[in-house]
Every structure is written in C-alpha cells, then in structure tokens.
Amino acid sequence: xxxxxxxxxxxxxxxxxxxxxxxxxxxxxxxxxxxxxxxxxxxxxxxxxxxxxxxxxxxxxxxxxxxxxxxxxxxxxxxxxxxxxxxxxxxxxxxxxxxxxxxxxxxxxxxxxxxxxxxxxxxxxxxxxxxxxxxxxxxxxxxxxxxxxxxxxxxxxxxxxxxxxxxxxxxxxxxxxxxxxxxxxxxxxxxxxxxxxxxxxxxxxxxxxxxxxxxxxxxxxxxxxxxx
Amino acid sequence: xxxxxxxxxxxxxxxxxxxxxxxxxxxxxxxxxxxxxxxxxxxxxxxxxxxxxxxxxxxxxxxxxxxxxxxxxxxxxxxxxxxxxxxxxxxxxxxxxxxxxxxxxxxxxxxxxxxxxxxxxxxxxxxxxxxxxxxxxxxxxxxxxxxxxxxxxxxxxxxxxxxxxxxxxxxxxxxxxxxxxxxxxxxxxxxxxxxxxxxxxxxxxxxxxxxxxxxxxxxxxxxxxxxxxxxxxxxxxxxxxxxxxxxxxxxxxxxxxxxxxxxxxxxxxxxxxxxxxxxxxxxxxxxxxxxxxxxxxxxxxxxxxxxxxxxxxxxxxxxxxxxxxxxxxxxxxxxxxxxxxxxxxxxxxxxxxxxxxxxxxxxxxxxxxxxxxxxxxxxxxxxxxxxxxxxxxxxxxxxxxxxxxxxxxxxxxxxxxxxxxxxxxxxxxxxxxxxxxxxxxxxxxxxxxxxxxxxxxxxxxxxxxxxxxxxxxxxxxxxxxxxxxxxxxxxxxxxxxxxxxxxxxxxxxxxxxxxxxxxxxxxxxxxxxxxxxxxxxxxxxxxxxxxxxxxxxxxxxxxxxxxxxxxxxxxxxxxxxxxx
Numbered sequence: 001x002x003x004x005x006x007x008x009x010x011x012x013x014x015x016x017x018x019x020x021x022x023x024x025x026x027x028x029x030x031x032x033x034x035x036x037x038x039x040x041x042x043x044x045x046x047x048x049x050x051x052x053x054x055x056x057x058x059x060x061x062x063x064x065x066x067x068x069x070x071x072x073x074x075x076x077x078x079x080x081x082x083x084x085x086x087x088x089x090x091x092x093x094x095x096x097x098x099x100x101x102x103x104x105x106x107x108x109x110x111x112x113x114x115x116x117x118x119x120x121x122x123x124x125x126x127x128x129x130x131x132x133x134x135x136x137x138x139x140x141x142x143x144x145x146x147x148x149x150x151x152x153x154x155x156x157x158x159x160x161x162x163x164x165x166x167x168x169x170x171x172x173x174x175x176x177x178x179x180x181x182x183x184x185x186x187x188x189x190x191x192x193x194x195x196x197x198x199x200x201x202x203x204x205x206x207x208x209x210x211x212x213x214x215x216x217x218x219x220x221x222x223x224x225x226x227x228x
Numbered sequence: 229x230x231x232x233x234x235x236x237x238x239x240x241x242x243x244x245x246x247x248x249x250x251x252x253x254x255x256x257x258x259x260x261x262x263x264x265x266x267x268x269x270x271x272x273x274x275x276x277x278x279x280x281x282x283x284x285x286x287x288x289x290x291x292x293x294x295x296x297x298x299x300x301x302x303x304x305x306x307x308x309x310x311x312x313x314x315x316x317x318x319x320x321x322x323x324x325x326x327x328x329x330x331x332x333x334x335x336x337x338x339x340x341x342x343x344x345x346x347x348x349x350x351x352x353x354x355x356x357x358x359x360x361x362x363x364x365x366x367x368x369x370x371x372x373x374x375x376x377x378x379x380x381x382x383x384x385x386x387x388x389x390x391x392x393x394x395x396x397x398x399x400x401x402x403x404x405x406x407x408x409x410x411x412x413x414x415x416x417x418x419x420x421x422x423x424x425x426x427x428x429x430x431x432x433x434x435x436x437x438x439x440x441x442x443x444x445x446x447x448x449x450x451x452x453x454x455x456x457x458x459x460x461x462x463x464x465x466x467x468x469x470x471x472x473x474x475x476x477x478x479x480x481x482x483x484x485x486x487x488x489x490x491x492x493x494x495x496x497x498x499x500x501x502x503x504x505x506x507x508x509x510x511x512x513x514x515x516x517x518x519x520x521x522x523x524x525x526x527x528x529x530x531x532x533x534x535x536x537x538x539x540x541x542x543x544x545x546x547x548x549x550x551x552x553x554x555x556x557x558x559x560x561x562x563x564x565x566x567x568x569x570x571x572x573x574x575x576x577x578x579x580x581x582x583x584x585x586x587x588x589x590x591x592x593x594x595x596x597x598x599x600x601x602x603x604x605x606x607x608x609x610x611x612x613x614x615x616x617x618x619x620x621x622x623x624x625x626x627x628x629x630x631x632x633x634x635x636x637x638x639x640x641x642x643x644x645x646x647x648x649x650x651x652x653x654x655x656x657x658x659x660x661x662x663x664x665x666x667x668x669x670x671x672x673x674x675x676x677x678x679x680x681x682x683x684x685x686x687x688x689x690x691x692x693x694x695x696x697x698x699x700x701x702x703x704x705x706x707x708x709x710x711x712x713x714x715x716x717x718x719x720x721x722x723x724x725x726x727x728x729x730x731x732x733x734x735x736x737x738x739x740x741x742x743x744x745x746x747x748x749x750x751x752x753x754x755x756x757x758x759x760x761x762x763x764x765x766x767x768x769x770x771x772x773x774x775x776x777x778x779x780x781x782x783x784x785x786x787x788x789x790x791x792x793x794x795x796x797x798x799x800x801x802x803x804x805x806x807x808x
Contacts, residue, residue, distance in 0.1 A: 052686045055614055075689045076698075082690045088683050092705040101701065102691045152691040 001028040001066055003049075003080075003156040003188040008061030010041045010048065018044070021061055022210055026156075026188035031179060033199040034192045036208030042192035046158045049190070050082050051075035065155055081154030081187075083162045083178075087145035089133035095144055096120060096129040102152040119147050139170045146178055150185065157182060159191035163198055234696045242608055245601035248659065249666045252641055253628055259640025260495065263488035268643075271481055280485030284493065287486070289465035294497070297468040300381040300461075301451035301501060304388035308446055311389065311534040312396035313435065317427035318531025321410065328535060329401065333775065335394045335542045337716075337767040339724040341744045344459040345760035346545025347387045349552060349753065351375040354560040356548050362561035377463050384461045388453070392446045393538045399442040400435065402675030407434050424526040433513045433520055440509060441623065442671075444502050445630040451498055452633030455726040455741070459748045468494060469635050473727075476639065491636040498633050546764060552757035572754040580762065587723055587739040587766060590654070594661035595669070595718030601662070602670040602714065606677045607699075630667045638731045645732065653733045660728035665721040669714045676710035709778035716774035720767035740766065 007021040018041035026032045036042050041057075048059040052075065063070050070078055089098050099116035107115060120126045123143055128136050136144075142162075149157070162178065163171045179200050182189045191198070199205045262268075266277040284290065319325050350356045353374050375383030409431055416426035457467045465471065472494060475487035552558070553572065555565035605621050612618035629637070638660065645656055680703065688698040704711070726741050744759040 050686065050690060052689075075686075076692050076694055078690075079692070080690060082687065084683060084687075086683070088681065088687050090684060090688075090702055090706070092702075092708075101688075101693075104692060148691070149687075154690070 001155055001186065001188055002026060002064075003190060004064040004067075005049070006062045006064070008045065008048065008059060008063060010044050010053075011058050011060060013056050018057075019210055022206075024206070026190060028186040028188055029183045031159075031182060031189040031191055031200050031204060033205035034190065034210070035194070035196070035199070035205055036192075036210070038194075040208055043160050046082070046160050046190065046192055050080055050158055051078060079153070079155040080158060081149035081152060081156070082158045082160065083146060083149055085161045085164045087133070087138075087141040089141055089145055089148070091133055094130050094132060095125070095136065098133065098144060099148050099151055102148045104153055115151070119151060120144075123147060138166065139174065142166060142170075142174055143177070146181065150181060154187065157187050157189040159189060159193075161193055162191070164194065234694070238604070238607075241600070241604050245604045248597070248662055249601050249605075250625060252659070252663050253625075253637070255644030256632075256637035256640040259643035260488055260491050260636050261640075263485065263639070263643055264492035266485040268484060271484065273485070280487075280489030283483075283486040284489045287471075289471075293465040293468045293471055294493075296381055296462060296465070297451060298497070298501070300384050300388070300467060301447060302504070304385045304392065304450045305443060305447040305505070307385065307389045308392040308396055309439075309443055310529070311538070312393050312400060313427075313432065314529030314531040315393070315397060315535045315538075316400055316404070316435075316531070317424055317431075317529055319535060320404070320427075321413070328539075331539060331543075332394050332398050333713075333771050334768055335539065336398060337720050337764070337771045338391075338542060338545070339720065339741065339763050339767060340391055340453070341455050341459065341724065341726065341741055341748070342549070342760040342764040343391055343542065343545055344387055344456045345744060345748050345756055346549050346764075347383075347390075347541070348376050348459060348748070349548045349757070350541070350544060351383060356544070359561045359563050363563055376460055379462050379464065381462050381467065384457060384467075387456060387460050388450050390538050390541050391456075392450070393534070394542070396439065396442060396446065399671070400439060402679075403435065403438045404431075406675065406679065407431075407438070409434075421524055422526065424529070425524045428526045429520050429524075436509050436513055440505070441627055441631075443505050445627065445667075447501050447505055448498050448631045448633060451501055452494060452635055454635060455745045458745055468497075469633065472635055476635075476731075488639055491633070491639045494633045495636040498631070498636075502631065546761070549757045549761040549764070552753050553761055555754060572752075572758060576755065576758055580758075583738050583740055583743055584762065584766065586737060587741070590658055590661055590729075590737075590739065591719045591722035591766075591770075594658050594665055594722045595715055597658075597662045598665040598669045598718045598722075599711065599715045601666055602673050603711070605670065606673055610677065610682075626670055627667050629664050634664065634727050638727055642731050653736050656732040657729055657737055660732045661722040661725050664725060664728060665718040668721045669718040672714040672717050673707075673710055676707050680707060712774035712778045713771075716767070716771045719770045723763065723767050 002025055004023075004025040006023050008023070009021045010018040012018060022045070024032060034042050034045070044053065044057050045059075047053045048057075049063050049070070051070075051073075053059060065078065065080065070080075089095075090101065093101060096113065096116040099119055100112040103112050103115060117126060117129055120129050125136075125140055125144065128140060133141055133144075146162075159178070163175050166174055175198060193199070264280055266273050266279045267275070319328055348355070351374070352358070375386060377383070412430060413423070413426050416430050417423075421429065452469045453467075454469045454473050457470045458473075461467050461470060466474070468490065472487050472490035475483045475490060478487075551565060554568050554570065556567040556569035556571070558565035605626070608618075609620040612620040624631075641660065684702055684706070685698050688702045689695070693701065723739070724741055725739075726745055729737055729739050729742050740759060740763040744756070744763045747756045747759050750756060
C-alpha cells in the first residue's frame with residue numbers, strides 16, 4: 001500500500017500558488033510529517049487529498065493510492081481516513097455507536113455492536129460504551145476517534161495536527177499509541193504538524209519550505225516507485 | 229441509494245421548492261401593479277390609467293390614515309428594538325436567563341390575533357386591569373381612557389411591541405451566540421467597561437447589522453397588519469391597511485382600482501420604511517461611530533422592567549381568556565365572574581370541530597412542505613458555498629414574503645388565481661400558507677444550519693458513508709431539535725394566517741383565526757374568548773410536541789454542547805486567539 005503525490009500544489013483564489021509543486025510517496029506503515037508555519041497550506045493540502053478542499057482554494061497535480069488516481073474519485077470511495085485535532089465524535093451517538101457507524105457494510109447489524117464493544121474492550125473503555133461523547137474525557141474521546149477511523153478500514157491515513165489540543169502527558173502517550181496502530185495496520189500516513197516532537201523520525205519529515213532537495217531525500221529513503 | 233438518483237431527486241425537490249416558494253412573487257407583484265393602474269380585464273378595464281390613484285388621493289382621510297400607520301409602524305418597531313436590546317443587556321448571562329429563554333416558546337406560540345383579543349380584555353375601560361385598579365383604589369368607577377381603538381393607535385403600538393419583543397429576543401439569541409459575545413464581554417470588562425457600557429459600545433454595533441432582516445420583518449408586519457388592527461386599531465380613520473382591506477371587500481367592484489392603488493402605495497411605504505431602518509443603522513454603526521470609542525458612558529435602559537412587563541402582559545392574556553370563556557355573569561368591577569357556565573362552549577362545540585380540523589390540516593400540510601423546502605434551500609445554499617459555480621439563493625428573495633406587505637402580494641396572487649383554477653380554494657390557501665410560513669421556518673433553521681460542524685460530514689464521508697447516508701444518519705439527528713422547532717413555528721405561522729385564508733379561500737374556508745377576528749368585533753366576549761383561547765392553544769400544543777420529540781431523541785442535552793463547540797469553530801481565527 002502506498003500514498004503518492006505528484007506535482008501537487010495549492011492555488012488560492014487570486015491564482016497564487018502557496019508552495020512549489022510537491023511530490024512524495026509514502027509506503028505502508030510509514031508516517032511522513034509535513035511541517036510548516038500557519039497559513040503555508042499544510043491543512044489545505046490534506047483537504048485536497050481527502051477531497052474536501054475549501055472553495056477558496058484549488059489544486060493542481062495528482063495523487064494516487066496504491067497506484068490508483070484519486071483526483072476524481074468520490075470522497076466516500078477514496079478509503080482515506082482522516083483525524084483532526086478535535087475528536088469530532090458524532091454527538092448524537094453513544095460511544096459504541098460512534099464506532100459501529102464506521103464499520104463497513106459487510107458487517108451485519110448484530111455484528112456491529114459486538115465489534116464495537118470488542119474494540120472498546122481492547123482500549124479498556126468498555127465501561128464507557130453507552131455514554132455520550134460529552135460524558136467522557138478528552139483523552140478517551142481522542143482514542144475513540146482514532147479507532148473509529150481505523151474501523152472503517154482505510155487504505156491510508158491523514159492526520160491534521162491530531163495531538164495539538166491534548167495536554168503534555170496525554171499527548172505523548174496518545175501519539176505513541178496512534179503511531180503504533182498505524183504501523184500495526186501497515187497504513188501509509190501523512191501528518192501535518194507544527195511541533196517537531198510529533199515527528200516519529202526526523203528523516204521522515206518535510207520542513208518548510210518544502211524544497212525539491214528534501215522531497216528527494218524522503219524519496220531516496222523510501223520511495224522505490226517514485227516514477228509511478 | 230444510487231448517487232445519481234439522489235442527485236436527481238434533490239434537484240427535483242429544489243425545483244419544486246423554487247416553484248412553490250418563489251414563483252408566487254411574480255404574479256403577486258405583477259397583479260398589484262397592473263390592477264393599481266386600472267388594468268383589470270375581468271372588469272372589462274383593458275387600458276392603463278391613473279383612476280385608482282386619483283380616487284385614492286381624493287379620499288378625505290387618506291393623509292391622516294397614512295401618517296397614523298407610519299406612526300404605529302415606526303413607533304412599535306423602534307420601541308420593540310430598544311426594549312429587546314435593553315432586555316438582552318440586562319438579562320443575558322444572568323442566572324435566570326435560561327428560564328426567560330424557555331418561556332419564549334409559549335409566548336411566541338401565542339398568535340397575534342389571540343393576543344390582541346386577550347389584550348383588549350385586559351385594557352378596555354372595563355377590562356381586567358381596570359378591575360384590579362378599582363380593587364386597589366376603590367371606587368374609581370369606569371375610567372374613560374382606553375387603549376382599545378384609541379385615535380392615536382397607542383394601544384396598537386403597545387400590543388405590537390409586546391408581541392414583537394419576544395420575536396426579536398428569539399432571533400437575537402442565535403445571533404449573539406454566533407458573535408461569541410461572552411468572551412467579548414469578558415474582554416470589555418477587563419478593559420474597565422461596565423456591563424451596560426460594553427453592550428452599548430461594543431455589542432450594539434455588532435448586533436444591529438445582524439438583526440437587520442428581523443427588524444425589516446417587524447417593520448413590514450407592523451405597517452401592514454390588518455387582523456390585529458381590526459381588533460385594537462383606531463377607527464376614524466382606520467389604519468391604511470385596514471382601509472385597503474375594506475375597499476377590497478366592498479361589494480362595489482369599482483373600488484377595486486382604488487384598493488389596488490392603495491396596496492401599491494402600501495408596498496412603497498414599506499420600502500421607504502425599510503430604507504429608514506437601514507439609514508438609522510448606518511447612522512448608529514457607521515456615520516456616528518465616534519461615540520463607540522468616546523469613553524465609558526452609557527444610557528440607563530430598563531431591561532428588567534421591560535422583560536417583566538412583556539412576559540406578564542403576554543402570559544396574563546391566557547387566563548383572562550379562559551375566565552371569560554366560562555363566565556356567565558362578570559360585572560364590573562368584580563375581579564372574578566359571579567356566575568359560571570359551560571353553555572357557550574357547548575353552544576360552539578359542534579362548529580368548533582370542523583374549524584379546528586380545517587386549521588390543523590392546513591397548518592400541518594403547509595408547515596411540513598415549508599420545512600421540507602427550507603431544508604432543501606439550506607442544503608443547496610451550503611452546497612453552493614462549497615461549489616462556487618452555483619449561486620446561492622439570495623437571502624433577500626427568501627425574506628420577501630416577510631418584508632412585503634401581505635395585502636399587496638396577496639391581492640396580486642388573488643388576481644392571478646382568477647386566470648387559473650380558482651375553485652380549488654384549499655389548494656390556493658395551502659399554497660399561500662406555505663409561501664408565508666417558509667421564510668420563518670427558514671430563519672429558524674438558519675442559525676443551526678450555519679453553526680453545524682461541517683467537519684462531521686467530512687469524517688463521515690471519509691468513513692465511506694454516501695452523502696445521503698451522512699445527511700440522514702449524522703446531520704439530521706443532530707439538527708432534529710431545530711427541525712422540530714422550525715416545524716412548530718411553521719404550524720404556528722400557518723395557524724395565524726388571516727388574509728391569505730380569507731382572500732385565497734374566497735371566504736369559504738373558516739379557520740380559528742378567521743373566526744377569532746370576525747368574532748372579536750362582536751358583542752359577546754365569551755364567544756370571542758373561546759375562539760381566541762383555542763387559537764392560542766393549538767400552536768402551543770405543537771410547540772410542546774416539538775420540544776417533547778426533541779427531548780425524546782436525547783438531543784437537547786447534547787445540542788447545546790455541539791452548538792457551543794461549532795459556534796466556536798465559526799469564529800474567525802483572530803477572535804479565537806482571544807479565547808484560548
């Protein structure tokens with residue numbers, strides 16, 4: 001599994017390119033961190049890949065998942081999971097329902113509850129299954145949110161500053177757990193962040209400005225199929 | 229469901245919404261203009277002329293009636309705005325504010341006509357207030373002052389103000405939450421501004437432009453109201469809309485050009501008055517903005533007394549109506565009837581069933597359609613924001629049924645229906661009710677739709693759910709409380725429609741409102757009380773039902789949290805940094 005980006009750039013509504021065209025490829029189980037200051041276009045780039053780009057921007061370039069061009073594929077069919085800094089649990093559903101709703105359609109109605117509860121049990125959160133999202137702590141919500149994304153069986157993961165709202169102690173534990181989950185499931189992941197301590201491996205990050213040299217360095221280390 | 233089927237169904241519904249909600253504006257406006265210039269083929273008048281305007285201008289009491297109407301319209305709008313603002317200033321964020329907020333629903337559910345009848349029972353020279361005064365200050369006798377049908381329309385101004393203040397408060401709550409004023413107030417207090425100073429110097433300039441459309445609606449309603457003016461307004465001369473209404477109902481069809489010239493003039497007066505509001509807003513917010521930074525001074529505003537007065541008067545009308553409906557003998561100055569009777573209820577009961585059935589069926593159908601269309605237009609507008617190729621439906625177009633005088637538009641629509649199948653009275657009445665209920669339903673949904681956390685949709689889509697499934701399983705349940713309340717508002721607006729029911733129903737469809745107005749001018753207070761009471765109770769039942777359904781889904785508790793969070797996400801980053 002790989003997530004590749006080819007000559008991707010973001011253009012604002014005045015026609016200005018936010019950064020020079022970007023190319024990289026992320027292999028299964030790898031996490032590429034994209035770093036940069038506010039307003040440089042990191043989150044917009046993630047939105048473009050996820051298919052939710054704001055109308056104030058447009059993009060040029062291509063992005064592929066396992067060699068399949070994603071540009072014109074419907075958002076819900078891309079199989080790209082996304083995790084934001086807010087947990088964004090559905091407030092009208094209980095904790096277990098939030099997980100069950102993510103399961104693919106192959107799961108039967110009765111299976112869904114079982115799988116959701118099993119997942120909660122693995123997280124040691126089974127006691128909270130019937131609670132509303134507003135009744136559990138921030139750290140618990142963050143973990144449920146991550147598991148919800150994974151239960152949808154994504155083929156790649158986008159992380160939009162997912163740790164920035166957590167306090168220091170929680171942040172480190174949650175970060176390690178998220179990275180472990182991604183590696184365990186062998187998913188390619190692209191993360192944007194401000195914080196260097198979020199980067200799992202310095203060689204696996206693009207620092208602002210995302211020049212060609214850095215892109216090549218990342219590619220040389222990881223990308224065999226850069227030319228795909 | 230297949231994605232293309234979903235798309236086609238949505239487009240079909242959108243087309244139906246546009247056809248039913250916006251198209252009536254065209255015959256509405258065309259009809260009134262053509263008839264005003266005496267072009268009425270049905271009366272063999274096939275040439276344009278100014279006969280209608282000439283007759284109108286020659287009518288002896290015209291100037292007085294127009295001035296009176298402007299005085300009432302401007303006076304009540306100005307007073308409502310000042311009182312609503314002073315209430316917000318004094319009560320927002322206080323411990324009792326949530327209770328005041330909860331009480332808004334029953335007060336808003338009270339239809340204008342029922343309130344007017346109750347108001348009349350309170351303030352006639354032998355009304356409940358006079359009885360209380362007589363009990364306190366014994367032997368006052370029947371006073372000669374009266375707020376009912378007084379020559380200056382003071383009673384009408386007061387009644388309209390009391391009825392519009394809760395509406396302005398209701399609309400302001402959503403706006404103020406969007407403005408994130410709690411942190412603005414914290415900031416202002418830290419700069420040494422008192423609560424009143426912060427509200428007048430910092431919040432007012434933000435509130436006024438946001439509440440503009442609502443003020444337009446209040447002004448348009450106050451200027452063109454017929455039903456409440458028939459119950460409480462001056463009579464020599466009557467207000468201008470009442471005069472037009474009388475001319476329209478004249479058996480002599482030759483008064484038709486004069487009536488339609490009047491309807492046209494009323495439309496122009498309304499436009500001028502709306503510009504006047506815009507001018508005052510510009511004066512306060514832009515032209516005279518030096519006062520905003522001129523130091524910590526503020527005017528004393530009577531917020532707490534205003535809320536007490538508004539709520540007490542509004543809520544007292546119901547028990548007074550109830551007492552009158554069971555009173556057999558209630559002589560002045562007794563505080564309670566000396567003899568009670570069920571006779572009047574028994575006498576009316578048989579007729580009431582049909583009338584209640586009519587009212588509820590029309591209200592249910594029209595409110596449901598208005599709700600469906602409002603949701604579709606909201607979804608379309610959000611879609612157009614994310615896909616810039618599509619133009620959104622302009623807010624002004626949506627608000628026109630609220631901003632233009634009903635009498636003017638309805639007159640045009642009535643003329644247009646003469647060319648179509650006029651005999652389908654129910655259909656025309658339901659159509660008109662949808663048309664007038666739609667903007668209110670749309671407005672109620674506006675805040676929740678704007679503050680809905682759009683990233684929830686993104687997350688759901690990224691989980692592989694189809695757009696329709698995302699809407700049905702995520703957005704609909706989250707917004708269900710707002711949808712239920714909007715439906716109840718639609719029902720209450722439909723139940724309160726007087727002119728559309730009479731004009732397009734050709735007098736053949738009786739509802740609680742048409743009967744309540746007809747009986748209000750009659751001699752028997754007990755019968756009037758029964759109809760006014762029922763007119764109040766029916767929308768109230770639907771409000772309770774809406775709140776019950778909302779709570780049943782367990783959404784009310786979560787909704788506040790969602791709104792709080794999602795409102796925060798709507799705040800510009802520059803303001804956010806202040807909060808964190």
